Every structure is written in C-alpha cells, then in structure tokens.
Amino acid sequence: MLTESSRRTRPGRRGGAVLPRLVGQDLEVQLAGGETRTYVNLDMAASTPAMEAVADAVIEFLPWYSSVHRGAGFASQVSTRAYEAARSAVAAFAGARSSDAVIFVRNTTEAINLLTHCVVLRPGHAVLSTIVEHHANMLPWRRLARVELLDAPQSPEQLLSDLRRALEDRHRPIGIVAITGASNVTGEVFPVAEIGRLAHEHGALLALDAAQLAPHRSIDMVEMGIDFLALSGHKMYAPFGGGVLIGPSAVLGDAEPMLAGGGAVTYVTTDDVQWAPIPDRHEAGSPNVVGAIALGAACTVLGRTGMNHIGAHEKRLLAYLDGQIDDLPNLHRLRLWDGPDVDRLGVSTFTVDGMHHALVASVLSAEYAIGVRHGCFCAHPYITHLLGVSIADAHTIRERLRRGEHQEIPGAIRASFGIGTSVEHIDRLVAALREITTRGPHLEYVEDPHTGDYLPAGDQRRLPVFEFLPPLEAMATPSGCGQF
Numbered sequence: 001m002l003t004e005s006s007r008r009t010r011p012g013r014r015g016g017a018v019l020p021r022l023v024g025q026d027l028e029v030q031l032a033g034g035e036t037r038t039y040v041n042l043d044m045a046a047s048t049p050a051m052e053a054v055a056d057a058v059i060e061f062l063p064w065y066s067s068v069h070r071g072a073g074f075a076s077q078v079s080t081r082a083y084e085a086a087r088s089a090v091a092a093f094a095g096a097r098s099s100d101a102v103i104f105v106r107n108t109t110e111a112i113n114l115l116t117h118c119v120v121l122r123p124g125h126a127v128l129s130t131i132v133e134h135h136a137n138m139l140p141w142r143r144l145a146r147v148e149l150l151d152a153p154q155s156p157e158q159l160l161s162d163l164r165r166a167l168e169d170r171h172r173p174i175g176i177v178a179i180t181g182a183s184n185v186t187g188e189v190f191p192v193a194e195i196g197r198l199a200h201e202h203g204a205l206l207a208l209d210a211a212q213l214a215p216h217r218s219i220d221m222v223e224m225g226i227d228f229l230a231l232s233g234h235k236m237y238a239p240f241g242g243g244v245l246i247g248p249s250a251v252l253g254d255a256e257p258m259l260a261g262g263g264a265v266t267y268v269t270t271d272d273v274q275w276a277p278i279p280d281r282h283e284a285g286s287p288n289v290v291g292a293i294a295l296g297a298a299c300t301v302l303g304r305t306g307m308n309h310i311g312a313h314e315k316r317l318l319a320y321l322d323g324q325i326d327d328l329p330n331l332h333r334l335r336l337w338d339g340p341d342v343d344r345l346g347v348s349t350f351t352v353d354g355m356h357h358a359l360v361a362s363v364l365s366a367e368y369a370i371g372v373r374h375g376c377f378c379a380h381p382y383i384t385h386l387l388g389v390s391i392a393d394a395h396t397i398r399e400r401l402r403r404g405e406h407q408e409i410p411g412a413i414r415a416s417f418g419i420g421t422s423v424e425h426i427d428r429l430v431a432a433l434r435e436i437t438t439r440g441p442h443l444e445y446v447e448d449p450h451t452g453d454y455l456p457a458g459d460q461r462r463l464p465v466f467e468f469l470p471p472l473e474a475m476a477t478p479s480g481c482g483q484f
C-alpha cells in the first residue's frame, strides 16, 4: 500500500520499461501570450496520438495499398493478406476464441451499434447495464430491448452483488450484460472476469465496451468470459479510423448486414441477395484497410511492450497525481469508488469551486499549454449522478433543451494519460492547477455564446499551416460544443 509520503515521491522518469514513443510527443504550441511551450496532452481517454511504430507501419504498407479481397494484382494480394493479418493481430491481442469473428468497423460506437443490430434476445429478456456507461454503450441497447440500468455502485463488490441480484430475478430475465471495462469519466477498472463468470452462471452473455480498457490493461476474452468486445483504434495509439467488434461467428454470422452493399454478398439477382459469410457480410463497401493495418500494428506493439509495463507506468503516475491533486484548494475530484486497492486508469476528473469547467480547461490550454477535456464526457447519466444533479433539475434541463432554449449542462474537467505521459507532465498539471485554484486565471476570458467555450482576450496563438489544406479558421470561430 502506498503511504502518504510514498504517494508524493516523484516517480522515476519511465519506471524502467521502455515504452513506445508517440508522434508529436515533443510538440511545441503557443500560449495565448505568444510564448511557446511543449504541449502536455492529457486528453488521451478521448483520443491518443499515433505511436511512432504505428505511423511507420502505415508508411511501410502504403506502397502496397490496393483493393482488398477482389483484386488480382500482386499489390491487391499483398493488401488482402496484410488486412487479414491485421485481423489476426487484433484477435490475438484480445485473446479471442478461434470461433470468434473479428469485424472491422470505424470505432466502438459502430461496433456496439452493429452488435445490437445482430443480437437477438429471447422474448422478455432484457439488457443489464449501469448508469456509468458511455452513451455508446447505452443508447444502441435501448433500440434492441428493455435496458435495466443499475445505479452507480459504491465499490466493485457492490457492483457484483447488484449484478447478481438482477441476474437472479427470474421475473425479469437478462439476456446480455453490457458493461464497460473501465469508466471513461473516473477511470475505475471494472472486475470484468467476475462479471463474465456471474453472467454465464445465470445464462447471460457479456458484451464488453473495451474502448477505455484495451489501451491500458491486458484483455483475454476466454479467461475473462467476454462474449462480445468492442474497441477503437484511435484510443489505442492508432488514429486511422479503425475499430473492431469481436464475437462468436455463430451469432454474428446469422444476422443480416447493418450496411448493405458490395463486398457483403456472394450473389445478387434482380430480386434477391445471398449475403456473404462473416466477416465480409458486416464489412460492406471498400474497407478502411489502412485503419485496420494501423490497429493491427498497434495491437502488436502494445503486446510486445507488455500491457503490464504500460499499466505499471500509468499507475505510478496516477498515484503521484492523486497524492497532490487532492491537496489543492477548491478542487474536488470525482470518483466512483476509491481506496488503496482500487485499480484506476490514468484518469482524474474534477471540478473547481467558482469556476466553470470550460474556463478551467481553457486556462490550462491558453496559459499552460495543457490539453484536457471538459464537459460530460458522453456520459450524462453518470455525470448527473457524480455532480449530485437532482432528478427534478435533470428533468428541467431536458425540457429546456427539448424546447430549444439555452441551457447549460453541468460538467467537469478530465485529465487523462497513457504512454508518452511523463512525471514532468503531471508536475506541470499540478503546478498549473495550484495557480488556477489559488489565484485564478492571469488573462481575461470571454464566453463564446455558441460553444460555451471561454476564449482568452488578445489571444496571440497562431494556427499551423498545412500545405494541402485551406487555411484553418481562426480560434474564435465556433468549433463545436465541448459540453457533450
């Protein structure tokens, strides 16, 4: 167990293991005042930069890039084999069964939508989940069946006992337990193997949203009893648009394709179609071959590095961050459960008294070159719970939004990290937060009414020029809403 003093001890630079380097690890960005600083990317739970090895793998492959599956040319043959090799690399990384299909999709959202499209539940059977889920693992299930949402558990033990109670209720049978491997908001790692065992003991299947877990902990579908698994390449240091759904061929192979089109068929007549076997039937259209190669390469590099080394590096940094952040005045860390034995990803989410979450995030960027995320992290029910928003207030928010009225959604600030994050990055975050929570911003900020973002007055940051793109729009231009 970490003592108070060991929690504050500055860990070594990389804790021993050599971790892969990331593209842009030494990126220099400007502050609002015009000076430059090395960028501190603490938004890795949203998207990770590419690993250099993944970018190299893509460059190595590109000369061979050609149509897959249907081309007779040599480059097509190579591309097809590389695409299928990437599928095998992802299967090995996830510990998939030989009877599982690995279907390439864009991301976890698409994977779970495809899964809910494919699965057929027995009449009267429901999906069991929790309010902690990301919207991607919540909304698609609602289209399939009744979803029973457990409240946020106060400990892993409570989660297991709540799941057991729900699974034992014979009057409300459960067909699938749909759960995340780790919270994208507060980082707690869920006891997946125990959940898998419980689900199977009660005749249910386990669908795991591994978007957050996969880049940080090892996964073994067989050992952990995971029937279906979804993950995204852009959170695994392979931001080239690839993701996968993995699950039993017997289940996925029976379903009609979600996307109809070329490549998903064996034969088409004027009034009928013979769908292809999986995986092709669920990969209609020309696939994202480069995304698949990048994801396969990322799985190989992560596997070679050792997820235990990656996890250990991140846990050291988290203990170091936790030991300091809790002492900052006016800052409140949000958590699902806590304690010395709790396994958490490199995620720290908090609010600051008297300061809007968007303002804190903007100050971190404009004055300290630190990139974090703020808002609700696509987990409205969970954030509502964490921030203690009453049911009546949540109802009012929903009604005002439904009427198209301006309505702020309560939110928080999230710092999240992974490979490439260093002790120096944590030091810079803590130092910046100490100043912000004690002295406030140095600059003046104006709220952008379109986005709810805060813009520093007199912002001197110049946007980069990309040779093959039109000039980027100025920073003050609305770029989307950070709240969601």
Ligand SMILES: Cc1ncc(COP(=O)(O)O)c(C=O)c1O
Binding pocket: 045, 046, 107, 108, 109, 110, 134, 136, 137, 180, 182, 183, 184, 209, 211, 212, 232, 234, 378
């Ligand atoms: C736990 C979790 N599930 C699902 C998703 C959705 O992933 P994607 O946007 O890649 O579809 C995210 C994204 O943040 C996530 O954190």
